[in-house]
Amino acid sequence: MHGTRESHGEAADWSERQIAYYRARATEYDTTYADRMHMPLLTKILDELPISGDVLELACGTGQWTQLLSNRASTLTALDAAPEMLDVARGRMRGTATRFIESDIFSWEPDRQYDTVFFAFWLSHVPPAELAAFWDLLRRALAPGGCAVFLDDSHAKAEIEELVVQAQVPTVRRRLSDGSQHLAVKVLHDAAGLTRRLYDLGWESHIEQVDPYHFGGIARPRERA
Template identity: 40%
Template structure:
């Protein structure tokens, strides 16, 4: 597990417990329904990010970190020759496998803060994960990504902007200088998790300092997406 960090333990427990209701967030249902106008903006911006991934064209051997229920795994499977999907939650992995029903996908249940890649990949992809990496593990996480990439490999990531409308109606964003927020499930249980937000320029600068060439962009309201390659 992730050392002795109680927030990371709570974060893992939260996503295991949330697995069955996770897609409500992406589909804007239940506590995530913000009304027709804002929901439409969400779906239009989600389509922008999907188009950016399609243009990026994740081919060859692809690794997806924090694969969740398969919302993005199903997109990666359209172009990948081989696909490895890693997540810390058995419940998430079960839902992912049930959604894809694709024998080409290799599933790995592992703590991403301790997992060591057993192969090298042409593409590493992760969605809505970097924001859950605490500040003191940022460098180590990007070292994991580096070790997972084959020479000439590429990274594509998707994440959230700091936007209250992205959250459940009963969630509150952390203060700008904080990295822990409280999340609730439909049954009222509460968990503390890490949640950090990145501006494109800040993320590019931090990755440049670690030896990456990165380009990050935002949609108008909800999403951040970025590509990165190692500097030779």
């Protein structure tokens, strides 16, 4: 992972900066996303994951995954913090009954419960200090018997990232086609370590490496003692 140095004294609002990056990236997101992801393989993996019933997608972006979820869901709700991303997603899902919510996940509270909560390449954008709160949110969002389903980058993706050294949270620098530079949280998990961490947080999970760069997982809350 290539490193650049960021001022340690910079008390950056990581959530606002991350949202700003995705707002700016919306017009080129689909092109760059296809370059970074192995979509045919990951789509096949998605087919094998337990997605059904009332489905909530977190960080839906431009709706690339939303369209794949729609024929498997009784109802589908998609949430993202970037209005520009949601504009593209709404266009992609035109003619469906998909409900869209614009909100920062870290300040959002669900108004109902879901059988499946799905998120692709979002968990790596959750800072370590926010991980427990995020999984508590998922617990509140899930209906009894429901599960969280997710896909994300593994440690091997470090080779294509530009690490910001001494940032207060794990951060990478991303560059857009217009030459602008943006910062985003990027926490690369491994399947075994994430499984242990989720167990400590009160979740039973099954997480597998699906190719050298990605893992997929299913997690269900354990009953609290």
